[in-house]
Amino acid sequence: MTVVNPVMFKGCTGDLPPVSVVIVCYNAGETLSGCLQSVLCQDYAGEWEVLVVDNQSTDRTLAELERFSLTHPRLRFMINPQRGIAVSRNIGWRNARYDWVAFTDADCQASSNWLTTLMSGMQSHAVHSPNLAAVGGSNIPPSGDSLFYRSLGLMLNSYLGSHSSVQGRCYQNDQETPHLPTLNVLYRKSALQRVDGFDETFYNIGEDRDLSYRLQQAGFSLYYLADATITHAMRSTMRAWFHNMFVYGKGRMWLMRRHPQEIDPVLLLPMGLVGSILAAWWFPLPSAAYGISMAIYSLWIALRNRQPALSLPLCALLIGTHVCYGMGQWYGLVRNRLMKKQSNRCNQAIPIK
Helix, strand or coil: CCCCCHHHHCCCECCECCEEEEEEECCCCCCHHHHHHHHCCCCCCCCEEEEEEECCCCCCHHHHHHHHHHHCCCEEEEECCCCCHHHHHHHHHHHCCCCEEEEEECCEECCCCHHHHHHHHHHHHHCCCCCEEEEECCEECCCCCCHHHHHHHHHHCCHHHHCCCCCCCCCCCCEECCCCCCCEEEEEHHHHHHCCCCCHHHCCCCHHHHHHHHHHHCCCEEEECCCCCEEECCCCCHHHHHHHHHHHHHHHHHHHHHCHHHCCHHHHHHHHHHHHHHCCCCCHHHHHHHHHHHHHHHHHHHHHCCCHHHHHHHHHHHHHHHHHHHHHHHHHHHCCCCCCCCCCHHHHCEECC
């Protein structure tokens, strides 16, 4: 097992090594400008670049990339002719110029010290975790007056909203974690090379969690950084959010098929919820007890955060999330995904600038 070499942390500018930031996008014309503005205005003291991999967008995404590239020499972008987040992420890190690769998404915005926080955390935790492969943090909904986003923020930062996932939960302290989402993460490229990057058969769902599993199976560790938080323009309506939860449920079941040793029994409960709702005509008690429990839990969360008016939308959001996630799991159980390996995609990407 290869361990981190302290010399690798020495960059050509100060004590911070060069970093490549990879952003994957498809039809991101509405959000890409804000993302690039935040990523291209980092206060990072070392060398860094931004590499965008586009999945043949048909909106104004490419026009935005052309516009930003005229005034930001750090920015490069490529076109991937094959659809899929996993293959695009592989194209990104394999074409990155530097040995440290950060990922975020086109609908995210980072603070000016985002890269500095990630690399400082990597340096700090590598001292006592020599096989550290990646560090990352949470993401939060945009701030503002949106009732949905305020309710979503409360839900995601609760156990019944995100379980223990750092993608939604905001913890107070740094800690080792079983998974880091790719919208806010810094990888050591040699660790990605060790496990051959993202599994492209996952296409658009679950590819980052699968990578986290394989990194740990190879002996690497992952660390959550409490200060490395970014803003994520999540689905902006309940309908869109519930559809996304159905998709996540499918992805969870496909992950369970691939990694049965990693199954968390708690994450199977939404499937049982769907079953109890279908059987409510004959056995109403389980679903009724669940509904009452969610109402009490939502009121408790809302009062604890001094936002009692959000208890009702929070309850609807929790129930809808659990039900749609469970439906997605049943779909993924009944209809297994055809896993077809894509190959040589990095050679088919078209470098534009």
